[in-house]
Amino acid sequence: MKERPPLVVANWKLNGGTDLICASVASFLRQNFRVQIGIAPPYVYIGNMANFLRNSQIMIGSQNVSKFESGAFTGETSAQMLKEVGCEFCLIGHSERRQVFLENNASCHTKISSTLSAGLMPIICIGENAQQHELGLTKHILYRQLHESLLGQNIKGQQIAIAYEPIWAIGSGKAATPESVQEVHEYIFNELCTIFDEESAKNIRILYGGSVNKNNAAQLLAMPNVDGLLVGGASLDPEHFSEICALANQVTPEN
Numbered sequence: 001m002k003e004r005p006p007l008v009v010a011n012w013k014l015n016g017g018t019d020l021i022c023a024s025v026a027s028f029l030r031q032n033f034r035v036q037i038g039i040a041p042p043y044v045y046i047g048n049m050a051n052f053l054r055n056s057q058i059m060i061g062s063q064n065v066s067k068f069e070s071g072a073f074t075g076e077t078s079a080q081m082l083k084e085v086g087c088e089f090c091l092i093g094h095s096e097r098r099q100v101f102l103e104n105n106a107s108c109h110t111k112i113s114s115t116l117s118a119g120l121m122p123i124i125c126i127g128e129n130a131q132q133h134e135l136g137l138t139k140h141i142l143y144r145q146l147h148e149s150l151l152g153q154n155i156k157g158q159q160i161a162i163a164y165e166p167i168w169a170i171g172s173g174k175a176a177t178p179e180s181v182q183e184v185h186e187y188i189f190n191e192l193c194t195i196f197d198e199e200s201a202k203n204i205r206i207l208y209g210g211s212v213n214k215n216n217a218a219q220l221l222a223m224p225n226v227d228g229l230l231v232g233g234a235s236l237d238p239e240h241f242s243e244i245c246a247l248a249n250q251v252t253p254e255n
């Protein structure tokens with residue numbers, strides 16, 4: 001049993017539409033989970049979904065946020081705008097944003113600041129690629145991602161979370177082993193103690209993402225430093241995602 005509810009987040013990426021929204025909302029409204037659940041649909045659906053799920057336990061979040069607050073930045077969406085339509089958290093620095101849209105630790109730092117200023121929870125995504133993994137550079141990469149995006153952030157009174165997503169595990173069907181995830185999460189926790197302090201670090205959930213499904217979720221959540229999951233592909237099937245949430249519910253304290 002965990003000391004606090006795990007956080008299970010669905011990242012729909014560039015998928016979904018009215019059918020998936022209806023099926024997901026219907027699925028969640030008929031269940032009562034103690035686990036904390038978040039869904040990050042594409043931007044355009046955030047407002048409607050947040051309205052549908054206003055009185056539920058489900059948080060709606062975004063997959064990205066602008067590093068700018070306002071101005072001549074065509075195509076951008078600010079943290080304050082997201083807040084206004086009912087968004088509660090933002091994924092920041094997902095590996096697909098880093099690889100395809102050339103985001104880096106510096107842009108993540110700015111986005112985390114904007115998100116915190118708007119009162120949204122940033123979920124900062126970090127992780128090494130296959131080559132870095134094979135060369136034993138995982139902790140080196142994570143060190144830079146954590147320190148360069150988090151140093152100097154004012155997190156007092158704010159919720160933040162980290163999602164460790166080894167890039168080689170994303171969408172590959174090959175999740176990292178629970179033991180290796182535990183080792184990495186413990187490392188992340190220790191770095192968070194250095195960047196902030198131990199009390200603050202204990203309040204930061206560390207999620208695992210990368211080929212999570214209903215067959216491996218329980219073993220991953222059984223690890224002491226795994227505080228939740230970030231689910232991609234399996235979250236596009238509402239029944240499958242509900243089963244993962246139900247497994248997380250089993251390790252969630254009653255109150």
Ligand SMILES: O=C[C@H](O)COP(=O)(O)O
Pocket residue numbers: 011094165169170171172173209210211212230231232233234
């Ligand atoms: O944000 C989610 C991750 O990229 C994991 O995706 P996946 O569950 O499809 O491997």
